[in-house]
Amino acid sequence: MTLLADAFTVIAVSAGALLFLAGTIGLLRFPDTLSRLHALSKADNLGLGLIVLGLLPQAGSLSGGLKLVCVWLLAQLSAATASQLIAGRIHRRKSGS
Amino acid sequence: MADFLIGTALFISAVTALGLYRVLRARIAVERMMAVQLLGTGGGAALLLLGVASGVSAANDAALLLMLFATFSCAAFTLGLETTPTENLGSEEESR
Numbered sequence A: 001m002t003l004l005a006d007a008f009t010v011i012a013v014s015a016g017a018l019l020f021l022a023g024t025i026g027l028l029r030f031p032d033t034l035s036r037l038h039a040l041s042k043a044d045n046l047g048l049g050l051i052v053l054g055l056l057p058q059a060g061s062l063s064g065g066l067k068l069v070c071v072w073l074l075a076q077l078s079a080a081t082a083s084q085l086i087a088g089r090i091h092r093r094k095s096g097s
Numbered sequence B: 001m002a003d004f005l006i007g008t009a010l011f012i013s014a015v016t017a018l019g020l021y022r023v024l025r026a027r028i029a030v031e032r033m034m035a036v037q038l039l040g041t042g043g044g045a046a047l048l049l050l051g052v053a054s055g056v057s058a059a060n061d062a063a064l065l066l067m068l069f070a071t072f073s074c075a076a077f078t079l080g081l082e083t084t085p086t087e088n089l090g091s092e093e094e095s096r
Helices: A002-029 A033-058 A062-094 B002-024 B029-054 B058-083
Strands: none
Touching: A002 A033, A002 B002, A002 B029, A033 A062, A033 B002, A033 B029, A062 B029, A062 B058, B002 B029, B029 B058
């Protein structure tokens, strides 16, 4: 059972790390500010979600696991807000106001 | 398991530093703010991994604070740009 949990952790955390790598490659390669923001917010937040999912079997107690999920939920909310604010700012600047 | 988690945390830190270097080199102020957001996500993930690997649950709180600070600074930055006229902050448009 613990072997299964460890294997799940390894797979999910590795996938999360790969998504972080993908987000950084997108950040390095994309030509536009808006598409860079897209790579930053989408890929990195999915990577964070996978890492939290992988860490859940390793969390010692129920409250520890709940706290991890709360960290992830709050990260989603804050990333959505910040990306929206930044993108709105870029959009308004392009349309000239 | 702890070795694997610490290794992944180091990998994510390295990748985040690479992205930070790229974004901080940009001349547009908005892209520099994206660097702060990247620091919030990547640093938060690395802190969570390190916290579970070492059994220190306070690292979760530190990760939470890091992400909240990133969001609040982005919001404050946008609000500050709203009130000031579009002078030097957003005028360095890339010509590509």
